[in-house]
Amino acid sequence: TNDNNARFSAVIMAGGFGSRLAPMTNSRPKPLLPVFNRSVFERILDLLAENGFNCAAVTTMYLPEQIEAIKHSRINLSFFRESEPKGSAGAVRALAELLDEPVLIISGDAVCEFDLKKQIENHKQKKRQATILLTKTKKPQEFGTVLVDKSTNRIMRFMEKPSWTDTVSNQINTGVYILGKSVIEMIPDNVFFDFGRDLFPLMMKKGVPIYGEEAEGFWCDIGSFGDFYDCNMRFSDNKSIFGIDCTISENAKIESSILFEGVSVGSSVINNSILCEGVSVGDGCVIPDGCVIAANCKIGDSAVLSAGVRIAHNIKIGKGTRIMGNVFLSSARHLFGDEGINGIYGSEIDGELCFKLGQGLTSFGKPAKIGVMNDGSETADLLSDTIKVGVRSAGGILHDFENGFNELAAFAAYEYSLDCCVFVAADSSGRENGISIKMYEKNGVGLCREKQRKAESSMRERMSAPKTIFAPRTLEGEERAKFRYCKYLQEMTGPLGGVSVSVFGKNEQSNFFKSNAEVLGAEVSLVDDLKKADGDAFVFNSESLSALTSEYLDLDFWQLFMLAAQSGGRKDLYLPQSTPEFVENYLSSEGINLFFYNDSESEERIRAFETHFYTDKILLALLVCRFLHENTIMLDEARQFLPQYYLKSVVVDIEDDDRADTIGTLAAECEDCSRGVRLRDDKGSYSVFPRAEGGFRVFAEALSSELAEELCDIAEKKIKGEK
Structure with missing residues (x-):
C-alpha cells in the first residue's frame, strides 16, 4: 500500500526469512521478534522518529501481513510487498522513482541506537554518494567485514561473512546505508541484486568510492539464538x-x-x-x-x-x-572447522548430526550429487552409512564409494563431477572415539565458506519429502574410484625410468605411491626403518609428506612442492593465501605464475584442481620423482637449488571474545591484507590467521630456525597484547 504522492528518505528492509532463527521464525518474521517486549521493527521505527523522519517505505515478503499490520504514532508507513525475491538492492531499485536524495536504507531486523541524523549530515557535508555505517564486533565471521583506509574512511575491501582464517578486520557492515541517486541507478531493473554481494563489489570494480563511518551506539543483528538472548538480557538487566x-x-x-x-x-x-x-x-x-x-x-x-x-x-x-536431543534438527551453527568437522563420537559427532549433514549437503544441487567414502574403521563406516541415508532421504543422488583415503575422496569429487564428496575417518590424532569428516568440492579442496553456510542453514530446516528417491550409484570394474585414480596418477606423472627411491609409511598412500611409481618405471623399496633406506626416501604420514636425502638431509613439504611445481613445464599454479612468501618468490623467479585463493568462492579457487598436487601427497611425491627423472639428479643435488628458508607454525590460544579485536589491531599494522595479515620484521615475516576452532595460527619464515622461533614469540606477544 502506498500514497502515490509520497516520497521517502528512508527504506526499511523487512522481507527476510530469518531461517537461522528457526523455529522462532516459523510463526513470525524476524523483524517482529520481541526485544524486551517491543519488536525489533518497532524499535527501528522509534529510532527513525527520534532522528527526524516522519515517513518510511517498508519492503516485505515473508509473512508480510504481520508486518503490514504494524502502525506507529510518529511514522507514516507505506508497504511494498515482493512477490518474489529481488535481493536487498533489487527491492530498493524497484522504489527508485519514490526516493529522495540521499536515502537511508536500514535493516528492519537489527536493534540499532545510532545517531542517524549526525551521519546523514556528515554524508551531505562531504558530498558523498555512498556511506556505510560500521560497528565493531567480536564475531566477524557472521557478518560482512570491511577494511577501511584510516586516513580517508574510504572502504578498501569487503569480505562477506569470512571464515576466521580470512578475517582481517573487526569492523562490519551494519546494513545501514546512506546512498545517492547515482548509486541507486547502478542497480539493474528486475534482476536479483544484493547490496553486499553485487552492488558494492560492482562499485569497487568501477572505482566508485564507498565510505565507511564507525557509528557510536548499540547495534545487534539478533542473527542467532545467542545474540537474540543476549540482546534481550541487555535491556532487562539479565x-x-x-x-x-x-x-x-x-x-x-x-x-x-x-x-x-x-x-x-x-x-x-x-x-x-x-x-x-x-x-x-x-x-x-x-x-x-x-x-x-x-x-x-x-x-x-x-x-x-x-x-x-x-x-x-x-x-x-x-x-x-x-x-535428550533436538526434536526436529541439529544446531548446525559453527559446525565446520578449518579441517572439516572433527570431534568425539557420542559427543560432538553423533548419528543425528550425520543424518542432518547428509540432508544439508543436498542443498548444493537440484538434485545434488554427493559421494560418501570412509576409511574402513567400524565407527566411520557406521556414520558414513547415516550420512548416506540423509542424502537419499532429501532427494540427493548418492555415489556410494569403496573404502579409501583423503586423496582418493578429493579426486573422486573431481573425477565424477560431484557437488561434494564426504570422507569419514578415525581421527588421525589418536583420540579415543575421535572422528574426522572432510568434504571436498569438485576442485579437490574443502568446501568454500559459502557452501559451508548453505549446508548449515539447510541442516536447521525441516526437510520435506523428495519427489524422487534415487537408487545409490555403486561403481565396479574400471569405473571404480581406485582404478581411475591410478590411471590419473600415471597420466599426470609420465615415465620415471632410472629413478630409485625408498618409501616409509604403513598406510595406503605409501602403497599407492609405490605401486604407481613402479608401473611408471621407477625402482621403489618399501622400508620400515629409514636407516635401511637406500638413497632418497619419501616419508608418508597421515597428514603430510617429507623426504630424506641419501646424505640424511630433510626436505619438508614446501621444498618438495617447489621441486614438483617445476616438473612438466607448468606455467600457472593456484594456491591458498597462506602460501609462504619464499615459495612465491622462488617459483616466480622460475617463470611460474601464482594465483591465490582463500576460503570464499572465487575463480582461483574453482581452478585449484590444476594444482592438485598441493593437496594430494601421492601425486606430489610422484611429480618430485618426475623432476628428478627430467634433470637426472637426486634429492641432495635438487635441494641445493632451493632457497634456504625455515618455516615454523604455532597455535596461539586467546579468549574467543578477543579474537576479532586482535585481528583488527594486527590488520592496522599490515600494509596489504589481500592475502591475510602478514607482518614483517628485520628477522623475517610472519602471517597470522584466526582459526575456526579458536585462537590463531601463526606461520613464520626466516633464514634460520632460531629467527623463525623468535618471530613466533613476537607474534604470540602481539596477539596476547604483551610487550
Whole structure:
C-alpha cells in the first residue's frame, strides 16, 4: 500500500526469512521478534522518529501481513510487498522513482541506537554518494567485514561473512546505508541484486568510492539464538522477560528467560531459555540453559529437557518424557572447522548430526550429487552409512564409494563431477572415539565458506519429502574410484625410468605411491626403518609428506612442492593465501605464475584442481620423482637449488571474545591484507590467521630456525597484547 504522492528518505528492509532463527521464525518474521517486549521493527521505527523522519517505505515478503499490520504514532508507513525475491538492492531499485536524495536504507531486523541524523549530515557535508555505517564486533565471521583506509574512511575491501582464517578486520557492515541517486541507478531493473554481494563489489570494480563511518551506539543483528538472548538480557538487566497474557504458577522458578506472549507455566523450573508465543509447560518440568521452544508447543507434566534443545512449533511432549536431543534438527551453527568437522563420537559427532549433514549437503544441487567414502574403521563406516541415508532421504543422488583415503575422496569429487564428496575417518590424532569428516568440492579442496553456510542453514530446516528417491550409484570394474585414480596418477606423472627411491609409511598412500611409481618405471623399496633406506626416501604420514636425502638431509613439504611445481613445464599454479612468501618468490623467479585463493568462492579457487598436487601427497611425491627423472639428479643435488628458508607454525590460544579485536589491531599494522595479515620484521615475516576452532595460527619464515622461533614469540606477544 502506498500514497502515490509520497516520497521517502528512508527504506526499511523487512522481507527476510530469518531461517537461522528457526523455529522462532516459523510463526513470525524476524523483524517482529520481541526485544524486551517491543519488536525489533518497532524499535527501528522509534529510532527513525527520534532522528527526524516522519515517513518510511517498508519492503516485505515473508509473512508480510504481520508486518503490514504494524502502525506507529510518529511514522507514516507505506508497504511494498515482493512477490518474489529481488535481493536487498533489487527491492530498493524497484522504489527508485519514490526516493529522495540521499536515502537511508536500514535493516528492519537489527536493534540499532545510532545517531542517524549526525551521519546523514556528515554524508551531505562531504558530498558523498555512498556511506556505510560500521560497528565493531567480536564475531566477524557472521557478518560482512570491511577494511577501511584510516586516513580517508574510504572502504578498501569487503569480505562477506569470512571464515576466521580470512578475517582481517573487526569492523562490519551494519546494513545501514546512506546512498545517492547515482548509486541507486547502478542497480539493474528486475534482476536479483544484493547490496553486499553485487552492488558494492560492482562499485569497487568501477572505482566508485564507498565510505565507511564507525557509528557510536548499540547495534545487534539478533542473527542467532545467542545474540537474540543476549540482546534481550541487555535491556532487562539479565532478569526474566514476560510477554503479555502470560500465566505463571507461584511455584514456578524462572531464571533469566524470555517468555513471549500467552505462555503458561506450571510448577516447573526454567533457566536461561526462550519460550515462544502460546507455549504451555506443565508441572514438574525442567527446562535448562539454552533451550528454545517454538510457538504453541505443549510440554507435559514432569518432562525433562537437556540443555540447548530446540523444539519445533506445535509439538506435544508427553508426560514424563526425557528429551535428550533436538526434536526436529541439529544446531548446525559453527559446525565446520578449518579441517572439516572433527570431534568425539557420542559427543560432538553423533548419528543425528550425520543424518542432518547428509540432508544439508543436498542443498548444493537440484538434485545434488554427493559421494560418501570412509576409511574402513567400524565407527566411520557406521556414520558414513547415516550420512548416506540423509542424502537419499532429501532427494540427493548418492555415489556410494569403496573404502579409501583423503586423496582418493578429493579426486573422486573431481573425477565424477560431484557437488561434494564426504570422507569419514578415525581421527588421525589418536583420540579415543575421535572422528574426522572432510568434504571436498569438485576442485579437490574443502568446501568454500559459502557452501559451508548453505549446508548449515539447510541442516536447521525441516526437510520435506523428495519427489524422487534415487537408487545409490555403486561403481565396479574400471569405473571404480581406485582404478581411475591410478590411471590419473600415471597420466599426470609420465615415465620415471632410472629413478630409485625408498618409501616409509604403513598406510595406503605409501602403497599407492609405490605401486604407481613402479608401473611408471621407477625402482621403489618399501622400508620400515629409514636407516635401511637406500638413497632418497619419501616419508608418508597421515597428514603430510617429507623426504630424506641419501646424505640424511630433510626436505619438508614446501621444498618438495617447489621441486614438483617445476616438473612438466607448468606455467600457472593456484594456491591458498597462506602460501609462504619464499615459495612465491622462488617459483616466480622460475617463470611460474601464482594465483591465490582463500576460503570464499572465487575463480582461483574453482581452478585449484590444476594444482592438485598441493593437496594430494601421492601425486606430489610422484611429480618430485618426475623432476628428478627430467634433470637426472637426486634429492641432495635438487635441494641445493632451493632457497634456504625455515618455516615454523604455532597455535596461539586467546579468549574467543578477543579474537576479532586482535585481528583488527594486527590488520592496522599490515600494509596489504589481500592475502591475510602478514607482518614483517628485520628477522623475517610472519602471517597470522584466526582459526575456526579458536585462537590463531601463526606461520613464520626466516633464514634460520632460531629467527623463525623468535618471530613466533613476537607474534604470540602481539596477539596476547604483551610487550
